[in-house]
Amino acid sequence: MSLSQGRQYLAIPGPSVMPDRVLQAMHQPAPNIYEGGLIELTKRLIPDLKNVARTEGHAAIYICNGHGAWEAAIANVLAPGDKVLVLATGRFCEGWGEMARNLGVEIDTLNFGRQGTIDLDQVRAHLKSDPHGKIKAVMAVHVDTSTSVKNDIDALRKTIDASDHHALLMVDCIASLGCDEFLMDEWGVDIMVTACQKGLMTPPGLGFVFFSDRAAAARNAMKRVSSYWDWKPRINPELYYEYFCGTAPTHHLLGLNEALTMISEEGLDHVWRRHSQIAQAVWAACEAWGNGGPMKLNIENPALRSNAVTAITIGAPYGKQLRRWTEHEAGLTLGIGLNMSTPDDPNGDGYFRIGHMGHVNAHMIMGTLGSIQAGLIALNIPHGPGGLEAAAHVLAK
Numbered sequence: 520m521s522l523s524q525g526r527q528y529l530a531i532p533g534p535s536v537m538p539d540r541v542l543q544a545m546h547q548p549a550p551n552i553y554e555g556g557l558i559e560l561t562k563r564l565i566p567d568l569k570n571v572a573r574t575e576g577h578a579a580i581y582i583c584n585g586h587g588a589w590e591a592a593i594a595n596v597l598a599p600g601d602k603v604l605v606l607a608t609g610r611f612c613e614g615w616g617e618m619a620r621n622l623g624v625e626i627d628t629l630n631f632g633r634q635g636t637i638d639l640d641q642v643r644a645h646l647k648s649d650p651h652g653k654i655k656a657v658m659a660v661h662v663d664t665s666t667s668v669k670n671d672i673d674a675l676r677k678t679i680d681a682s683d684h685h686a687l688l689m690v691d692c693i694a695s696l697g698c699d700e701f702l703m704d705e706w707g708v709d710i711m712v713t714a715c716q717k718g719l720m721t722p723p724g725l726g727f728v729f730f731s732d733r734a735a736a737a738r739n740a741m742k743r744v745s746s747y748w749d750w751k752p753r754i755n756p757e758l759y760y761e762y763f764c765g766t767a768p769t770h771h772l773l774g775l776n777e778a779l780t781m782i783s784e785e786g787l788d789h790v791w792r793r794h795s796q797i798a799q800a801v802w803a804a805c806e807a808w809g810n811g812g813p814m815k816l817n818i819e820n821p822a823l824r825s826n827a828v829t830a831i832t833i834g835a836p837y838g839k840q841l842r843r844w845t846e847h848e849a850g851l852t853l854g855i856g857l858n859m860s861t862p863d864d865p866n867g868d869g870y871f872r873i874g875h876m877g878h879v880n881a882h883m884i885m886g887t888l889g890s891i892q893a894g895l896i897a898l899n900i901p902h903g904p905g906g907l908e909a910a911a912h913v914l915a916k
């Protein structure tokens with residue numbers, strides 16, 4: 520008998536759970552976009568955004584998803600013929616690099632596979648082999664949502680600097696912002712892109728580009744930048760519509776403002792620690808289940824795992840069966856394996872991911888893990904005992 524009636528839970532790595540407070544803040548008639556409250560709200564919201572990124576630099580808001588934020592960042596500092604170094608640790612940085620290539624940018628790619636992090640020695644060697652500084656920017660992801668690896672951005676910047684290279688550091692924090700600790704200024708990131716539908720708990724539709732003065736100077740040296748993506752008017756608008764190059768994303772701003780208020784009420788440090796503890800509960804359960812079955816965390820070293828998402832190998836067809844079971848029998852939607860395919864598993868049926876980003880608390884994660892365990896039992900998937908017990912012990916700490 521299906522037990523899926525009740526509140527549905529989307530535990531995929533974005534879009535994440537929308538808090539009721541965010542939905543209620545959006546449930547309003549259309550506000551005036553020429554004067555009044557919305558304009559004040561937009562001005563107030565920008566410092567809150569910068570606080571979540573831990574930056575005193577600039578923040579531009581776009582009506583788009585994460586891919587749009589990628590293109591916005593590229594459009595402001597890279598022209599056809601420029602060269603970038605792409606540090607691929609899964610699907611996402613590869614995708615960002617491909618987008619740059621499609622805009623005429625030359626890309627060098629170092630690929631670290633589906634289980635690894637960035638090898639800084641290779642980065643150093645590559646930058647050393649570019650004595651004339653032709654590489655204009657290094658592109659990396661903080662958390663690659665496909666593999667769930669977390670890259671050390673602080674160390675990456677130090678490596679670039681130690682190689683005496685002047686490349687801009689461009690980082691994708693779409694999965695990690697508001698989940699994993701990220702210190703834009705302290706770590707020396709020049710450009711950071713993110714979107715609203717993961718750690719920022721707002722329905723998909725807003726992309727953000729944060730940037731340093733160095734990146735602003737690189738923008739100013741460009742021959743031309745497309746009007747829509749140009750970040751210049753957006754950070755210093757004379758008229759309200761210039762924030763968005765057109766009509767404001769009215770209801771998304773209302774929702775985002777509420778989400779940012781929730782983050783500041785909780786405190787960003789607490790938000791990071793909550794994500795960390797919840798992630799550890801997920802790992803503890805998966806490790807116990809894996810002790811006696813095919814389940815395995817994709818990233819072996821806990822220090823390299825994201826607190827926002829966990830990618831799991833379970834073998835085909837178990838991954839797909841389990842996702843189907845939790846969705847139809849328990850009302851829980853798990854994430855698909857993304858770009859994890861091997862020749863014997865071309866559809867990624869042997870993988871799944873748990874999104875634990877944003878509005879997730881202890882009982883939600885225990886519900887997720889409990890539903891997964893019920894699925895393992897129902898489907899006769901071999902697994903070790905004590906998964907829920909192990910997770911509960913982590914949460915009890």
Ligand SMILES: *Cc1c(COP(=O)(O)O)cnc(C)c1O
Binds near residue numbers: 585
């Ligand atoms: C989700 C995600 C993206 C893509 O964002 P969209 O909103 O789907 O365009 C890019 N990079 C990372 C790391 C992501 O997690």
